[in-house]
Amino acid sequence: MHLPIHNEENSRAIKQKPLGQVVADELRRRIWTGEIAYGERLLEAELAAELDISRSSLREALQSLEYEGLVINKARKGTFVYNFTKQDMKEITELRYLIEIPALLKTTSRITDEDIAYLETLLVEMERLIDEEKWYDLFNIDMQFHLTLVHRCGNSRIISMYKVIQTQIRTFLSQLEPYYREKKQLFTKEHAMLVEAFKKRDVQKVERLAKEHINQVAVTLDFVD
Amino acid sequence: MHLPIHNEENSRAIKQKPLGQVVADELRRRIWTGEIAYGERLLEAELAAELDISRSSLREALQSLEYEGLVINKARKGTFVYNFTKQDMKEITELRYLIEIPALLKTTSRITDEDIAYLETLLVEMERLIDEEKWYDLFNIDMQFHLTLVHRCGNSRIISMYKVIQTQIRTFLSQLEPYYREKKQLFTKEHAMLVEAFKKRDVQKVERLAKEHINQVAVTLDFVD
DNA sequence: TGTGGGTATGTTGTCGACATTCGCATATCA
DNA sequence: TGATATGCGAATGTCGACAACATACCCACA
Numbered sequence: 001m002h003l004p005i006h007n008e009e010n011s012r013a014i015k016q017k018p019l020g021q022v023v024a025d026e027l028r029r030r031i032w033t034g035e036i037a038y039g040e041r042l043l044e045a046e047l048a049a050e051l052d053i054s055r056s057s058l059r060e061a062l063q064s065l066e067y068e069g070l071v072i073n074k075a076r077k078g079t080f081v082y083n084f085t086k087q088d089m090k091e092i093t094e095l096r097y098l099i100e101i102p103a104l105l106k107t108t109s110r111i112t113d114e115d116i117a118y119l120e121t122l123l124v125e126m127e128r129l130i131d132e133e134k135w136y137d138l139f140n141i142d143m144q145f146h147l148t149l150v151h152r153c154g155n156s157r158i159i160s161m162y163k164v165i166q167t168q169i170r171t172f173l174s175q176l177e178p179y180y181r182e183k184k185q186l187f188t189k190e191h192a193m194l195v196e197a198f199k200k201r202d203v204q205k206v207e208r209l210a211k212e213h214i215n216q217v218a219v220t221l222d223f224v225d
Numbered sequence: 226m227h228l229p230i231h232n233e234e235n236s237r238a239i240k241q242k243p244l245g246q247v248v249a250d251e252l253r254r255r256i257w258t259g260e261i262a263y264g265e266r267l268l269e270a271e272l273a274a275e276l277d278i279s280r281s282s283l284r285e286a287l288q289s290l291e292y293e294g295l296v297i298n299k300a301r302k303g304t305f306v307y308n309f310t311k312q313d314m315k316e317i318t319e320l321r322y323l324i325e326i327p328a329l330l331k332t333t334s335r336i337t338d339e340d341i342a343y344l345e346t347l348l349v350e351m352e353r354l355i356d357e358e359k360w361y362d363l364f365n366i367d368m369q370f371h372l373t374l375v376h377r378c379g380n381s382r383i384i385s386m387y388k389v390i391q392t393q394i395r396t397f398l399s400q401l402e403p404y405y406r407e408k409k410q411l412f413t414k415e416h417a418m419l420v421e422a423f424k425k426r427d428v429q430k431v432e433r434l435a436k437e438h439i440n441q442v443a444v445t446l447d448f449v450d
Numbered sequence: 451t452g453t454g455g456g457t458a459t460g461t462t463g464t465c466g467a468c469a470t471t472c473g474c475a476t477a478t479c480a
Numbered sequence: 481t482g483a484t485a486t487g488c489g490a491a492t493g494t495c496g497a498c499a500a501c502a503t504a505c506c507c508a509c510a
Contacts (some may be wrong), residue, residue, distance in 0.1 A: 018300060019494070044462070054495045055462090056281065063285065067292050069382075075243060076462060076501060091382045098323055098383070157294075157316045158323075161386055244464070269492070279465045280492090301471060301492060454509080463500070470493070478485075 019053060021061030026051065027061055028167070031070060031081060032174040033136055038083040042071065068167045084172060086221060092172070092198055093218045095165055097211070100146075102206050103153035103162065104210050106142065108203045110152050119148060119195050126191065130184050135177050138187075145191060149198070190216065244278060245285030251276065252281045252286055253392070256295060256306060257399040258361055263308040267296065309397060311446060317397070318443045320390055322436070325371075328378035328387065329435050333428045335377050344373060344420050351416065355409050360402050364414075368395055370416060374423070397442065404445050415441065 030036040036197045048058040062079050073079045122165050129138040143166055150162045172179070180187060190213050197205035255261040273283040287304050290296045298304045304427035347370045354363040368391055375387045398405070405412060417439050 016300060043460095045460090056494060056496090059285075059462095060288065063288055075241060078461070091380045094380055095382050095386075098327055102323055155316045157320050157390075161320075161389075164386075165382075171311055268490095270490090281464060281466090284492095426492070452504100453508100455505105455508090456496075456506090458505080461500105461502080463498105466486085466496100468493105468495075470491105472489105472491080474487105474489090476485105476487085478483105480483085 010210060018060070019057040021053060023053060023057055023061035027065060028070065032139070032170065036081055038081050038175075040081045041077045042081065043077040044079075047057070068164055070167060076158060084168070084175070088168070089172060089218060089221050090163060093214060096169075096214045099158060099162055099165065100150065100214070101207060101210055102204055103150045103155070103158050105151050105203055106154060107152040108201055110205050111149075111198050111201070112152075115148060115152060116195060116199055118146065119145060119198070122148070122191055122196060123188065123195060124197075126188050130188060133181075133207055135180070136174075139170055139173050142173070142187075142191075169217070172221065175219055176217075179223060183220070186216070243285070244282040245289065247284055248276060248278060248286035249289045252290060253295065257364070257395065259399070261306055263306050263400075265306045267304045267306065269304075293389055295392065295396060309393070309400070313393070314397060314443060314446050317390060317393055318439060321394075321439045324383060324387055325375065325439070326392065326435055327434065328375045328380070328383050329431055330428055331379060332377040333423060333426055333431050334376050335379060336374075336423050336426070337377075340373060340377060341420060341424055344370060344423070347373070348413065348417055348420060351413050355413060358406075360405070361399075364395055364398050367398070367412075367416075374419075394442065397446065401442075403444055404448060408445070411441070 027036070031038075036042070042062065044055050044058055044062075048055045051058065062071060062073065066073050066079070071079050072082050122141055125141050126138060126145075129135075129141060146166060147159075147163070151159055153159065157217055190209070194206070194209050194213065197209055251263070261267070267287065269280050269283055269287075273280045276283065287298065288395060289306070291298050295307055296304050297307050334367050347366055351363060351370075354366060355362075372388070372389060376384055378384065392409075415434070419431065419434050419438065422434055
């Protein structure tokens with residue numbers, strides 16, 4: 001069972017955020033944890049009742065998720081959780097090469113020591129979560145790691161587009177969770193090496209490591225099926 | 226004065242489309258024609274009444290426009306038409322280099338003779354609209370031209386991201402309209418040369434022309450102020 | 451037994467109204 | 481006079497209900 005979206009203790013903290021955004025966060029969580037299955041139809045009345053909110057706010061959330069590519073809405077037919085395919089992974093990998101790689105290269109010359117210090121705390125956090133096998137939290141930290149890097153690229157539009165891609169990447173990672181159990185060490189090591197490259201402001205190394213890291217996800221997917 | 230969104234003659238044709246999308250189209254039109262000014266606050270009740278629709282559908286439309294970056298919604302403060310700056314133009318230009326150029330290069334080897342034939346009809350249309358000085362329609366054809374090219378790149382995510390960028394580019398063009406009056410010939414010529422390059426499947430030429438074309442917009446903006 | 455049409459049921463699309471919050475004008479006091 | 485408190489009007493956030501539509505089922509009839 002889950003806590004209601006707006007229980008007493010949270011109501012003050014999140015009152016600033018539109019309810020639709022809070023609901024979108026919750027739906028993303030349910031998708032990534034598998035509580036909502038891929039391909040599943042999302043009945044508005046049912047879901048709204050379960051979350052104890054109105055259909056209006058739910059629909060607002062669904063529109064956000066549709067923009068992110070996590071669900072697909074067929075007019076008059078309903079909203080369905082999008083079921084990613086290998087073809088989707090190819091598209092996403094191509095986009096990462098076009099957007100994330102150039103973003104990281106720009107970041108290399110703009111990254112601050114504070115950024116690097118923060119990244120290193122994330123690395124520590126990663127290792128802990130890997131030990132405890134808390135995959136959901138681990139992937140969250142992973143998102144934060146990459147977003148921190150892209151965030152320094154200096155182009156707000158690149159950042160917001162990367163967020164969309166990242167949401168989809170995360171969806172893949174969630175599905176690949178069992179395969180990542182085998183690659184615990186690799187996971188931390190790749191990120192640690194990236195941090196080292198940024199620390200040295202070594203553009204070539206960043207590019208090489210980043211490409212390898214991106215390929216890693218694509219390769220992992222190939223083992224499935 | 227404008228026709229109401231859902232008058233009798235249109236009601237059948239657009240009944241399939243969610244009202245929110247129709248409203249979004251109308252709002253885009255009003256922004257691009259200048260009927261709605263940049264920076265203007267959009268009062269939901271007022272706008273909904275004027276369009277003769279409910280606030281729900283209007284809010285759905287506004288959410289779409291916010292994703293496209295045409296408006297910005299400040300929680301509890303209202304929705305405002307986004308006012309683009311030169312800095313925004315720089316970001317957009319950078320993104321075009323990252324997304325549109327690679328897309329066009331991929332298209333070069335995938336474009337069909339039917340595509341080229343269609344592009345040539347658009348060229349004819351462009352010349353006619355330039356003669357008649359119908360700038361709004363001209364920019365619409367321009368969007369269709371570029372979208373046709375990007376559409377052949379084979380990556381659906383690149384296409385949908387390009388659509389977002391293009392909507393913002395279009396917003397700039399609308400503001401630069403007076404400057405384009407001076408460049409009538411250049412406008413058609415650049416597109417015609419691009420078509421020729423695609424016809425020959427000449428990747429290098431496509432890349433060079435496309436970059437020049439992108440720079441052209443950025444340069445035009447520099448004359449402003 | 452298979453098919454077509456019509457009805458019943460359930461779901462999405464759209465609407466109007468209430469609840470909450472914000473900003474501004476006015477009032478009050480140092 | 482200036483700064484701060486306060487109350488009112490207006491706009492956004494959220495909700496529940498009705499309307500329009502799609503689907504599934506059932507029955508009549510070939």
